[in-house]
Amino acid sequence: MRILLVEDDVMLGESMVASLSRHGYTVDWLQQGNGVELSLNTENFMAVILDLTLPDTDGLDVLRKIRHTGHSLPVLILTARDEIDDRVKGLDCGADDYLTKPFALEELLARLRVLIRRLSGQTETILAIGELSLSLKNNEVQYQGHPVKLTKNEFKLLATLVTQAGKVLSKEKLQQALHGWDDLTSDNAIEVHIHNLRKKIDGKLIKNIRGVGYIIEN
Known part of the structure; x- marks a missing residue:
């Protein structure tokens, strides 16, 4: 974010x-x-x-x-x-x-x-998409009622997708969400983070729109 x-x-x-x-x-x-x-x-x-x-x-x-x-x-x-x-x-x-x-x-x-x-478009402190819940206050994630341990960048990436659920976000926009002007990142960093998130939560939750970007749907 x-x-x-x-x-x-x-x-x-x-x-x-x-x-x-x-x-x-x-x-x-x-x-x-x-x-x-x-x-x-x-x-x-x-x-x-x-x-x-x-x-x-x-x-x-x-x-x-x-x-x-x-x-x-x-x-x-x-x-x-x-x-x-x-x-x-x-x-x-x-x-x-x-x-x-x-x-x-x-x-x-x-x-x-x-x-x-x-x-x-949500009013609760904890943002929810299906069986996934994300707390912006505590930087905590749960899936199917169980806590999910994420790295700092994995949480940032997931929070960006959840807070803009329903929108396709390009890899460039996701990179910008993770890294400021002074940060360096490899070209495949987003793919690595997405891969790790899919292993830790529902692998089908984050969808890849080929040639466009990634999306989490409500």
Whole structure:
């Protein structure tokens, strides 16, 4: 599950990247707003965490551009602007949620889980596809009522497929979900992870659409 973080505070940004990574997210970090549109046009993200006070532009202008160009992915504003008028402007400009600084990591993680559940069309904390259940909170998976031990990347890959169930995801998009800009990966990494997941859960759950990608159907 890949997140785009737009935050100019270096100490806060480094802390958020480390914390979110520990909780199963792949995080790419921009310290200015001008690169957001290009990043969203060329990469596959599940959500954006957006600061409003950026060195090169106002975060609300970034948000307006995101929505004007048709990007519908969830945007969570994270800012020190805590006036009611600021909150209203942020939400009216297209934000899905608004969290003020200082904040608790636990609350940020909970709000991200809500946005991802909405994206997947599910309302429960535990996402379920048939006999498979996946907890975004605890990074745990069960199949037929039994716990399944997955590696960090196997969980990321499975969570990406489950939260976008019914959609065919190309190998490139799945690679982007696992690896940020600074990560290196082999060309066959996705096939290896899919093979391992099929051994650990129902081998027919993850389907290969030849020449297109992979899908988990509801």
